[in-house]
Amino acid sequence: LAHQNVTFVELLRSAGYDTALIGKSHIQNVTDWPTQFEPKKYRDGFKAPPKNLKQAVKIDLDEPSYHYEQERFWGKDNPVVPKPFYGFDDYISVLRHGANSGGDFEIWLKENAPEMIPFHGHTEQFAHDYICPQAIRTKLPEKFYSTSFIADQASQWIEKRKGNKKPFFLMVSFPDPHHPFTPPGKYWDMYRPEEMPIPHAFEVNDWDPPEYVKIAEKDRAKDKSLGKKAGYSLAVSKQEALEARALTGGMISMIDDAVGKVRDALVASQLETKTVQIYTSDHGDHLGDHRLLFKGAEQYDTITHVPFIWADPQGKKGERSSDLAQTLDIGTTILEHAKVEATEGMQGQVMSVAGGAAREVAFIQYDNQRTQEAFGKEPRVHTIIHRQYRLSVYRGICENELFDLKADPNEMSNLWDDEDYSSIKHELIQKLLEIEIDAIDRVPLPTAQG
Structure with a gap:
C-alpha cells in the first residue's frame, strides 16, 4: 500500500483515537523473492526511461520505507518500524505463518526463550502419521506460538488503558488459520479427521471438474511432493482434505482461546461495555472443496465468503444477516460508528450493522x-x-x-x-x-x- 494512500486508521487517529496493530498486517511485500512480472523490453535505437520514470506512477516501492514486512529489514540489527505505521501509533509485527512466524515475535522469542529457537521454523517437528501437505507437528509449545504471543501483547496493551478516557482502535491480527497447518500442543489432535464433514466433491460421481481442477489433479499425480511448499491451490485426496480440516479446527480453537484472553482484558480494564468488537478474516481455504487445498484464482465461496461479526454492547444482539458486503466496507463502517467522516475517494459503503444498506x-x-x-x-x-x-x-x-x-x-x-x-x-x-x-x-x- 503506497504511503500516499489515506487509511481509515489515519482518520481515526486524526480524530483523537489511540491506534495499534498487533499481529500480521500484510500491507507491504512480505517476501524478498524477486517479482515475477517480466521487465519491459526496450527496443534497439529507442531511449529507455530512467528508473524514476519507468512506471506511470512515481512511487518507488523498492525504497526502505516499503521493506518493513521483509526479511531484508528484520535481518538488520535492532530493526524498528517508524511510527505511525499507516496510521497505527503502535505496531507489534508478526510476519509469515505457522511455527515460522517472524517480525517482533521472532525477536521476542530470541530474547525470552532462546532455548526455543531450534524449534522455530518448520524443520524440527514431532513424528506424526498425517499425509496432508504442510501438516507440521511443531515442537514449539503453545505459550511460545505466535497466537499466544499476539493474545498476550494485545491483552497487555488493553490493560495499560485502564482509566484512559481516550477512544482507541486496536487491530489484533492472527496469522492462523492458514497453511502450513501447525497447531501446537493440545491443538494438534483436538479434532480427528474422521470427525470432519466430507467435502461434497468427494461424494458425487457425476461432477465434471473445471479445467483448473483437472490440471491441478494432473500435476499432483505427476509429483506428489508439490504440496510441500505450494502457496496456491493444490489437488488433494479425501484423506488429505479431512486432515487439513481437522488441523484447521485446532488452529481456530487456539484463536478462540486467545480471543477469550483478549476479551478478559477488556473486562478487567472495564472497557467491555463501551468497546465494539469485530471478528472477520481476509480469505478462506478450499479445505478439500472441489478437491482442492489452499487458495488461488478460483472464486469459490470457500475462498471469498468469510464470517463477519459486529458485537456492539449498546447495539442489537443475536441477529444473523445474509446482507452482502465487501472488505473495503469495514473501514467505512467503523468510521461511521465513530462519527468520523470518510475521506474523498474511499469506495466502501456503510454496512447495515451501522445503519447502512446492504449491497x-x-x-x-x-x-x-x-x-x-x-x-x-x-x-x-x-x-x-x-x-x-x-x-x-x-x-x-x-x-x-x-x-x-x-x-x-x-x-x-x-x-x-x-x-x-x-x-x-x-x-x-x-x-x-x-x-x-x-x-x-x-x-x-x-x-x-x-
Whole structure:
C-alpha cells in the first residue's frame, strides 16, 4: 500500500483515537523473492526511461520505507518500524505463518526463550502419521506460538488503558488459520479427521471438474511432493482434505482461546461495555472443496465468503444477516460508528450493522503476478456475487463462470453456456460493467473546472 494512500486508521487517529496493530498486517511485500512480472523490453535505437520514470506512477516501492514486512529489514540489527505505521501509533509485527512466524515475535522469542529457537521454523517437528501437505507437528509449545504471543501483547496493551478516557482502535491480527497447518500442543489432535464433514466433491460421481481442477489433479499425480511448499491451490485426496480440516479446527480453537484472553482484558480494564468488537478474516481455504487445498484464482465461496461479526454492547444482539458486503466496507463502517467522516475517494459503503444498506452485489477483483498454468500468465479475474448468482470473468485462458447459488450451493455446475440462463448472464454482465465504472479512481479531484 503506497504511503500516499489515506487509511481509515489515519482518520481515526486524526480524530483523537489511540491506534495499534498487533499481529500480521500484510500491507507491504512480505517476501524478498524477486517479482515475477517480466521487465519491459526496450527496443534497439529507442531511449529507455530512467528508473524514476519507468512506471506511470512515481512511487518507488523498492525504497526502505516499503521493506518493513521483509526479511531484508528484520535481518538488520535492532530493526524498528517508524511510527505511525499507516496510521497505527503502535505496531507489534508478526510476519509469515505457522511455527515460522517472524517480525517482533521472532525477536521476542530470541530474547525470552532462546532455548526455543531450534524449534522455530518448520524443520524440527514431532513424528506424526498425517499425509496432508504442510501438516507440521511443531515442537514449539503453545505459550511460545505466535497466537499466544499476539493474545498476550494485545491483552497487555488493553490493560495499560485502564482509566484512559481516550477512544482507541486496536487491530489484533492472527496469522492462523492458514497453511502450513501447525497447531501446537493440545491443538494438534483436538479434532480427528474422521470427525470432519466430507467435502461434497468427494461424494458425487457425476461432477465434471473445471479445467483448473483437472490440471491441478494432473500435476499432483505427476509429483506428489508439490504440496510441500505450494502457496496456491493444490489437488488433494479425501484423506488429505479431512486432515487439513481437522488441523484447521485446532488452529481456530487456539484463536478462540486467545480471543477469550483478549476479551478478559477488556473486562478487567472495564472497557467491555463501551468497546465494539469485530471478528472477520481476509480469505478462506478450499479445505478439500472441489478437491482442492489452499487458495488461488478460483472464486469459490470457500475462498471469498468469510464470517463477519459486529458485537456492539449498546447495539442489537443475536441477529444473523445474509446482507452482502465487501472488505473495503469495514473501514467505512467503523468510521461511521465513530462519527468520523470518510475521506474523498474511499469506495466502501456503510454496512447495515451501522445503519447502512446492504449491497445488491459484492465485487471482487483478483490480480496476481504469478503464472498459474490453468489461468495463464499474470491471472486476473473479476467477480460479482449476487444473492442467488456468482458470475466470474477471467482474463486469459480460463473459462468464464456462472453459478446459481440457490439451486447449486456447492458450485458444481457452470451455467455460462446454458441458454436457459442467457438473460441472467447478460443482466449480471451489465451489472459488472456498472460496478467497474463506479470503481474507477477519481482522486486526486480537480481544483477547478475545465
